[in-house]
Amino acid sequence: MAQPPRNETKSSGQRRRWIDILGLFGLGIVIVGAIALVKQVGIEQIRTNVHELGIWAPFALLLLRSVSIVIPAIPSTAYSVLAGALFGFWHGIMVIAIADFAACSGNFYIAKRYGRGIVQRLVGQRFMGKVDSLASNYLENNPFLVAGFLMTGLFDFVCYAVGLTQMQWGKFIPALILGILISTPPIVALGAGIFSQGKLLLGFALLGMFALAVLAAWLNRKHNKNGGKPS
Template identity: 55%
Template sequence: MIDQQPEPEKQPGKQPGKRLGKWLKFLGIAIATILIIGVIQRYGISQLRANVDSLGVWAPLALFFLRFTSVVIPALPGTAYSVLAGGLLGFHQGLVVICLADTFSCSLSFFLSRRFGRSFVQRLIGERFITRVDNLSQKHLERNFFLMTAFLMTGFFDFVAYGIGLTQASWLRFFPALILSIVISNPPIVALGAGLLEGGKLLLVFAILGAFALAILTGVLQRKQSIDAPD
C-alpha cells in the first residue's frame, strides 16, 4: 500500500476569501474612475456640471440612496458611489452625501443586527455573506476601540457594522468609532472622483496617497486576522 501523505494545512492569510473585500473595493474604484473619464470625454466638464445642477436635489438624493442601499445590503461594492459622488457633486457636497449615507446605513445595520439577531441578518444579506459577519463578530473588536475603528475603515465596513451588532458592544462605543472611521476613510475616495472631474492636482495627489494608506491598513488587518485565527 502507498502511504497517503497528509494534506498540507492551508494558510489562513492566503485564502482568497479574505482578499475578496479588498479586490472588490479596488474594482469598484476602477469602474467608477473609467466611467467618469468616459462621461467627461463624451459630454465635457461644463455640460456634465450643467446636467447635474439641473437635477437639483435629486442627484445627491440618488447617490445617497445608492450608497445607503449598498451598505445595508452589501451584495455589490459601494466604493464606486464614493468616486461618483466626488465626480458629479464636487468634493465637499459629495463628501457630505457619502458620510451621511455611511453614518445612517451603518447605524441601521448595527441596530438591525442587535435587535433581530443573526438569523434576520442572514435572511437580509444571504448565506454567502453571513460567514463573514460571523468571523468579524468573533474577533472581539468591541474590546479595542482603535481596532474597531480600523476595521470600519476597510472595505469590510458594512459587514463590520453587522458583526459588532452581534456582540455586547454598546451604541455609545460603536458610534464614535464609526464617525472616526468615516472621517478618515471617505475623503480620499471622494477626492479621487472630484480630482478627475475638476482637474485638481492637489485633490488627485491627496486621493492617491489616502487610498494607498488605506490599502496598507487593509493588508495589516488581514495579516492580523490570519495571526489571530484559531488553528
C-alpha cells in the same frame, strides 16, 4: 473546540485574498468605465444636468449609497468617487458621510435588534462567514480596532458583525464617526480630482487611498493570524 487543519485555514485565507483582489479589479473596471463615459459626455454637461435636478440628485445618490451598505453584495465605493465628480469635494463628502452614518447605524441596529437571522438574509449565505469571522475577531472590546476596520472595504460587514457582539451604541458611534472622517475624504477626492483636473486633490486622494490600503492589509494579516478567534 477542535481547531481547523492548518492547510484548510491557509487555503481559506488565500481564497479571501483572491476574492479581495478580484473585487479591487472589478472596482477598477467600474471606475475606468465611469471615467471614459464622463469624458465622452463631458463632466460640465453632466454637472449641469445634475444641478437641474436640485435636491433630488444628492438625495438619489445618498439613497443608492445607503442601500449598497445595507445590502453589502452591491458595490458601494463607486458612489464615493461619483459624489466627488458630481458635487465637488466638500459637498461630496457631506453626501457620503450622511449616507454612511445613517446606513452603518442602521446595520448595527438591525444586527443588535433582530440578530443573526436577518443579517444572513441581507448579506447572503456566501458572505455570512465573513460577518461571523469579524464578529468573533476581538472587536467587541476594542473601539479603536472597530474604527480601523470601518476604514476598509469591509465596513458594511463590520457594522453587522459588531452589532452581533455586546458592544453598545456609546462605543460604536464614536468609532463609526472616526472611520467616516478618515476614510471618506480620499475616495471622494479621487472623483473630484480626476474630473476637475485638481492635481492637489488627486495627489491627496492617491496618498490617502494608499494609507487605507496599508491599513487594510495590516488588519487582514492580524485577522488571519488570530484565525477569527478572540485575542
